[in-house]
Amino acid sequence: MTIIERLQQYKDLEPHKIALVVDDEQYTYGELYDAILSSDINTISRTVELTLGKEAVKNKVLLIQNQSFIEQLVQWLSSLYKGDIPMVCHNEMDTDYIDELASVIKSDGVPLSADFGVLTSGTTGRPKPLWRSEKSWSEFFDIQNNIFHIKKDTKIFLHGSFSFTGVSNMVIAVLWSGGTVVTTSSMRPNRWIQLIEKYHVDHIYALPTKLRLLVRHCKSKLESINFIIGGSQVLDRQLMEQLEVICPNMEFILYYGASELNYITYFTGKEWLHREGTVGRPFPSVQIAEQNGIIYVTTKYHIEGIPDTYTVNDCGYIDSDGYLMFNGRQGDVINKGGYKISIPEMELYLQSLQGVSEVAVVTITDDIRGEDFVAYMVLEDTAELSKIIELIHHERPSVEWPKAILEIPMLPLTECSKVDKRKLKEWYNKE
Incomplete structure (x- = not known):
């Protein structure tokens, strides 16, 4: 059909x-x-x-x-x-x-x-x-909807342009099940909360960047939420704990995927808490393997023109229980005068610091070391940037200190709900 x-x-x-x-x-x-x-x-x-x-x-x-x-x-x-x-x-x-x-x-x-x-x-x-092909989505809808608990009585809230593959796939998957999609053009989290409460939404689909915005602005409990579906992009324990407070009845379901390959693995929030760094187990009918630290995915639900076994050059390994542990994309590393710094690991560390609400690490050119990085941070109301810098200098070797740490009120996002690092780099270069 x-x-x-x-x-x-x-x-x-x-x-x-x-x-x-x-x-x-x-x-x-x-x-x-x-x-x-x-x-x-x-x-x-x-x-x-x-x-x-x-x-x-x-x-x-x-x-x-x-x-x-x-x-x-x-x-x-x-x-x-x-x-x-x-x-x-x-x-x-x-x-x-x-x-x-x-x-x-x-x-x-x-x-x-x-x-x-x-x-x-x-x-x-x-x-x-x-x-x-249409089949590369439609034949997978029942599989993903079963994992995400999407049925004909589902009411899901999401935000973003239909041009973002994650949004368009989820919208069509919910309509495929006979459910209801609730959305808004507004970037104001208070508006998102109004719609969630008014229409008794039971699912939220959002990347962590937008979930952090929701947490910062939500002053009441969202009792109707049963499931939050999110990408595993820069996930941290603090965010999960904050979401559990405002959505006490929800289960967190996270996924790892790629535009070229559709959904690859999934896991619950509880699984992540026991295995920080995992992106879960394969979806039914999907197989994963690791070769020389590179993740290979076998699936027939992919874009046209590539083989059934394919890699997007993400790095990781499979642990003894069959969980995929993710190490970031190949090349997602800063070479600071020969010292290698993983961008995902650095972002995860900075995000874990008390008082840091959001963070983005941006690679910059350095005349002496070749490459360096700056960190943009959104801080909680009571946090002091000077104390956060002092903590970083105490906990990390000097070679891992950012060249600059810049506080901003909000990280810019692309239409795809990802941090717009090109814009951040432009801002830094203009300073």
């Missing part, structure tokens, strides 16, 4: 059930399906004509540039329905880059098996196009 056929089924069976809430604007399954059929996608998106030969069923890519969440979703689904290849552009992409992206797609072409395109997060460079 295709995604569109699944939505048509819900439109026929429960047309008045709420599928989506965007800033208090409610859309039923009937309304969503009708909008998919009536959307005139060709007039509001950038079209890239392809030369694929007579055997090709699809001959154009539609670059969706609308920044409205509901329009991104409807246009993406409408393109699937009409047999085109949709790709939602990140909101921060300028016209020049979209022109460049269109030129790359036209020049490089698209795999014949592709049904839609996704963009990498672009945290270390320009976002790159990747291509997927």
